Every structure is written in structure tokens, then in C-alpha cells.
Amino acid sequence: MVKLENVTKRFNDAGLYGIDAHLPKNGFCTVIGRSGAGKSLLLRTILGLIKPDSGRVLIDDTDIYNVKYKKLKSIRSKFGVLFQNNALLDSMNVFENVSLPVSYRNPDISQNDLKDMVADKLRVTYLSNVSEKYVNQLSGGMQKRVAIARALITDPEILFYDEPITGLDPLTAEGIIDLIRNLHSEIKKTTIVITHDMRGFIDFTDYVMLIDEGRTLFCGTKEDFMDFDNIIARAYVKMAGKI
Amino acid sequence: MNYLKSFTLTTGEITLFILRVLKSFRMAFKNWKLIVYHMFEISQESILILVFASLFMGMVSAYQIAYQMRDVLPMLYVSTIVTQAVLIEIGPIITGIGFSGKVSSQISAELSSMKVTDQIDALEVMSIDPIEYLVMPRVAAAVLIIPFLTLITEFSIVFGSYLISIAALDITSNMFIEGSKKNFEMFQVFGGLIKSLMFGFFTVILSCYFGITAKTGAKAVGRATTLSVTVSAIAVVVLDYIFTRMLFLW
Numbered sequence: 001m002v003k004l005e006n007v008t009k010r011f012n013d014a015g016l017y018g019i020d021a022h023l024p025k026n027g028f029c030t031v032i033g034r035s036g037a038g039k040s041l042l043l044r045t046i047l048g049l050i051k052p053d054s055g056r057v058l059i060d061d062t063d064i065y066n067v068k069y070k071k072l073k074s075i076r077s078k079f080g081v082l083f084q085n086n087a088l089l090d091s092m093n094v095f096e097n098v099s100l101p102v103s104y105r106n107p108d109i110s111q112n113d114l115k116d117m118v119a120d121k122l123r124v125t126y127l128s129n130v131s132e133k134y135v136n137q138l139s140g141g142m143q144k145r146v147a148i149a150r151a152l153i154t155d156p157e158i159l160f161y162d163e164p165i166t167g168l169d170p171l172t173a174e175g176i177i178d179l180i181r182n183l184h185s186e187i188k189k190t191t192i193v194i195t196h197d198m199r200g201f202i203d204f205t206d207y208v209m210l211i212d213e214g215r216t217l218f219c220g221t222k223e224d225f226m227d228f229d230n231i232i233a234r235a236y237v238k239m240a241g242k243i
Numbered sequence: 244m245n246y247l248k249s250f251t252l253t254t255g256e257i258t259l260f261i262l263r264v265l266k267s268f269r270m271a272f273k274n275w276k277l278i279v280y281h282m283f284e285i286s287q288e289s290i291l292i293l294v295f296a297s298l299f300m301g302m303v304s305a306y307q308i309a310y311q312m313r314d315v316l317p318m319l320y321v322s323t324i325v326t327q328a329v330l331i332e333i334g335p336i337i338t339g340i341g342f343s344g345k346v347s348s349q350i351s352a353e354l355s356s357m358k359v360t361d362q363i364d365a366l367e368v369m370s371i372d373p374i375e376y377l378v379m380p381r382v383a384a385a386v387l388i389i390p391f392l393t394l395i396t397e398f399s400i401v402f403g404s405y406l407i408s409i410a411a412l413d414i415t416s417n418m419f420i421e422g423s424k425k426n427f428e429m430f431q432v433f434g435g436l437i438k439s440l441m442f443g444f445f446t447v448i449l450s451c452y453f454g455i456t457a458k459t460g461a462k463a464v465g466r467a468t469t470l471s472v473t474v475s476a477i478a479v480v481v482l483d484y485i486f487t488r489m490l491f492l493w
């Protein structure tokens with residue numbers, strides 16, 4: 001469960017202003033908002049990367065900015081994150097990238113176990129014969145899949161996807177959407193998709209959070225969102241072809 | 244006033260950063276492979292340019308000294324002056340400046356583009372401390388490898404001046420060798436190496452700092468790189484003064 005209480009973070013000309021949100025356990029939640037609305041910034045505060053000026057970020061009832069670094073690390077081990085630009089390490093090949101979170105934490109793990117784990121995650125993300133390739137040798141869609149495989153390698157409790165389909169061609173985007181949906185229905189973990197384009201996700205999302213200019217406009221179930229009388233919300237619903 | 248404030252803030256931040264890096268040295272053993280990897284990287288990047296620059300530095304030095312000391316000192320002392328200056332001063336400082344130009348810029352460009360593309364945040368979220376994983380191995384590698392690079396630099400400078408002495412200055416091979424042994428003390432070699440160690444430590448740690456704290460956006464990479472080269476070059480000169488006073492003046 002991810003809970004935000006009055007989270008405020010001010011930069012010179014942008015930021016988050018009193019964000020409240022409750023994203024329930026094991027649900028599928030779509031966070032929408034225009035670009036520049038503060039979605040990625042919100043993600044960073046949830047991940048413990050940017051400390052808010054005020055307010056609290058609760059992960060399973062623990063305030064992540066009020067714990068020791070060690071505890072924060074253990075909370076983070078519940079996270080699997082697809083960053084907006086994948087954030088794969090370009091000095092490493094696919095195998096090294098995907099295995100890094102595991103191999104760094106237990107250096108003693110056997111090569112065989114590691115290979116099995118990576119092979120498993122590459123299989124669920126429909127990647128084959130890429131282990132030895134470097135990130136810049138892969139297409140955009142494949143890079144996304146590798147980044148998702150890396151996010152999955154630690155069997156996270158909460159999966160975050162920041163703009164998973166932005167910049168992809170429609171067909172590739174469709175593939176990534178299917179992958180995200182299948183992963184959610186298979187492993188039933190909390191899934192939080194951040195996007196400025198909710199079209200692909202509206203059918204199977206449980207919760208919607210709408211932010212604009214650093215403020216929460218809406219946070220609740222999809223059904224309530226459909227009835228939410230707000231001009232920006234209506235625009236999103238309309239764009240998704242649901243009116 | 245604003246400059247003063249941001250200077251103080253940055254200095255404080257860098258100090259904290261250095262302390263964090265020093266603390267992470269207890270993970271050096273776990274990361275030994277990375278350290279070895281970066282030792283190779285650093286040598287590969289810098290060795291050719293160091294040798295090349297040093298040969299010319301040596302040739303110029305021999306000429307300069309012979310010219311300035313003409314009719315004052317016997318030519319035997321050309322190599323004495325070159326060798327002493329190289330061990331105490333020129334060798335370490337050429338290596339240090341070479342590091343700030345080549346190694347520093349490489350490191351800060353690499354780390355800042357990692358920062359800009361969220362790779363560093365990703366490491367943080369995967370509970371891989373970027374200081375422990377990215378910074379410490381580079382700093383450790385620099386400190387371990389720079390004495391060797393300095394020795395190579397020193398040898399190249401002396402060799403350059405040897406070549407020019409024989410070829411153009413009427414100094415025989417024997418004279419050169421005899422001269423370079425005068426006033427020689429082992430302590431001079433070690434003193435120079437200690438200075439170079441400091442240069443390696445500070446140039447690399449500063450470039451890591453500027454790389455890792457880069458802001459977002461493509462411009463940030465350029466900014467981090469420029470800052471890191473400038474600041475580490477200045478640091479080399481300032482540290483040189485401090486350590487020369489501490490080690491060699493009596």
C-alpha cells in the first residue's frame with residue numbers, strides 16, 4: 001500500500017503541493033496528468049529519492065522519510081521500477097543489467113542460480129537471445145522489456161512503471177501494455193502505471209489518480225473517476241473513448 | 244555575498260561527500276574486481292598522453308636549464324636539476340594535471356550522463372549505494388595506480404631530457420647519469436609519490452562529486468565536466484603547494 005499525506009515539495013517554478021493519495025495493496029493504479037504535472041517527481045518522492053518539504057510518504061504504514069537508511073533499503077527492496085528512460089546501465093550487457101540487483105546483494109550466489117533467475121525473467125518479458133547484447137544494440141521496445149525484467153528480478157511487492165509506452169510505436173506499445181497487464185494478473189502485486197496517455201490502461205485499471213500542476217485532482221476507483229465532474233478528467237475519459 | 248554563500252555550501256557538501264567515500268572504503272574488498280577494472284581503465288586513458296607530454300616536457304626542461312645556466316654552471320648539472328625537479332615537482336604535477344584533463348573529464352562525463360538518464364537513481368532504488376558502487380572503486384583505483392603512472396611520467400621526462408642532452412647539448416651519457424645522481428635521495432621519490440597520491444585522490448573524488456550531483460538535462464553533462472576539470476586542476480596546484488611545504492621545505 002502506498003499512501004501520501006499532504007506531500008509538498010517546492011522547486012523554483014514547479015513542485016508538488018499538498019498531494020494526498022491512497023493506492024491500495026495489490027490493485028492496479030494509473031496515475032495520469034499532463035507532462036510537467038509532477039508525475040515523475042511524485043514517483044521520486046515515493047521511492048525515497050527526493051525528500052518532501054513537508055507531508056508523509058507511507059509504504060505499508062511506514063513513513064519512509066522517518067527511518068534509518070538501512071530500513072529504507074529494506075523498504076526499497078519491495079520496489080520494482082521502470083524509469084521513464086529505462087535507466088539501464090549502458091556499460092553492461094543485458095544479463096549483467098538484469099542480474100545486478102541480485103548479484104550485488106549476494107555476491108556469493110552461484111552463476112547457475114543467477115542464470116536461471118535471469119532466464120526466467122527474460123522469458124516472462126518475452127525476450128530471447130539478448131543476454132549478451134548491450135543496451136544500445138536493442139530497440140526501444142526491447143530496452144523497456146529488459147528494464148522490466150530487471151525490475152522483476154527481486155520479485156517486488158510494488159511495481160512502478162513511469163511512462164511505459166511513451167515514445168513507442170503503437171504496435172510496440174500494445175505489446176508493453178499486454179505485458180504489464182499479464183504481469184499484474186499473474187503475480188497480483190500492486191502495480192502503479194504513470195502515464196500521460198491512459199488509453200491502453202483504462203480497461204483494466206482499478207484506481208485512477210489524476211494530478212495537475214502538482215496537485216491531486218482525483219484519487220479513487222475507476223468507476224468514481226468516470227463520474228467525476230471535472231474538465232480535465234472529462235478530457236481524459238473522452239480521449240480514452242469512454243464517453 | 245551570494246558567491247560566498249554557495250562556495251561555503253559547496254565546500255561543505257564536498258567535505259561530507261569525501262567523508263562518505265572514505266566510509267565506503269570498508270566495502271573495498273567486496274568490490275575489488277571493480278577496482279581492478281577501473282585501474283585498467285584509468286591507465287589506458289592516461290598513459291599515452293602522459294608519456295607523450297612527458298617526453299616533450301623533458302626535452303624542453305633540458306634546453307631551458309642549459310640555456311639559463313650557460314656560463315654559470317657546468318653542463319653536468321643539467322641532469323641534476325632536471326632529475327630533482329622531476330621527482331619533487333614536475334613528475335607529480337604533470338601526472339596530476341594529466342589526470343584532471345583526461346581522467347577527471349571522462350569520469351564526470353560518464354557519471355553525469357548516468358545521472359541525467361536516471362541510472363544513478365535506479366541504482367539507489369535497487370539498494371546499490373552509488374558511492375560504494377561507482378565512486379569508491381574509481382577513487383581507490385586512482386590512488387592505487389597513480390604512483391605507477393607518476394613513475395612512468397618521471398621516467399619519460401628524464402628520458403626526454405636525456406635524449407636532448409646527448410643529441411643537442413654536448414652532454415655525454417655518463418655525465419648525464421653522474422649528474423642525475425647528485426643530491427639524490429630516496430625520500431624525494433617517495434615525497435613526490437605521496438603528492439601524486441593526493442592528486443589522484445582529489446581529482447577523481449571531485450570529478451565523481453560533480454558527476455553524481457549533476458542536474459538534469461543535456462547541458463548538465465557539459466557543465467559537470469567543465470567544472471570537474473577546472474576545479475580538479477586548481478586543486479592539484481593548491482595541493483601541490485601545501486604538500487611541497489609540508490614534505491620538502493625545512
Ligand SMILES: Nc1ncnc2c1ncn2[C@@H]1O[C@H](COP(=O)(O)OP(=O)(O)O)[C@@H](O)[C@H]1O
Nearest residue numbers: 011014015033034035036037038039040041042
Ligand atoms: N530535481 C528537480 N529540480 C527542479 N525542478 C524539478 C526537479 N524535478 C522536477 N522538477 C520540475 O517539476 C516539474 C514536474 O516534472 P515531472 O515530475 O518530471 O513531470 P511529469 O509529470 O511530466 O513527469 C517540472 O516542471 C520539472 O522541471
Ligand SMILES: [Mg+2]
Nearest residue numbers: 039040084163
Ligand atoms: Mg515524467
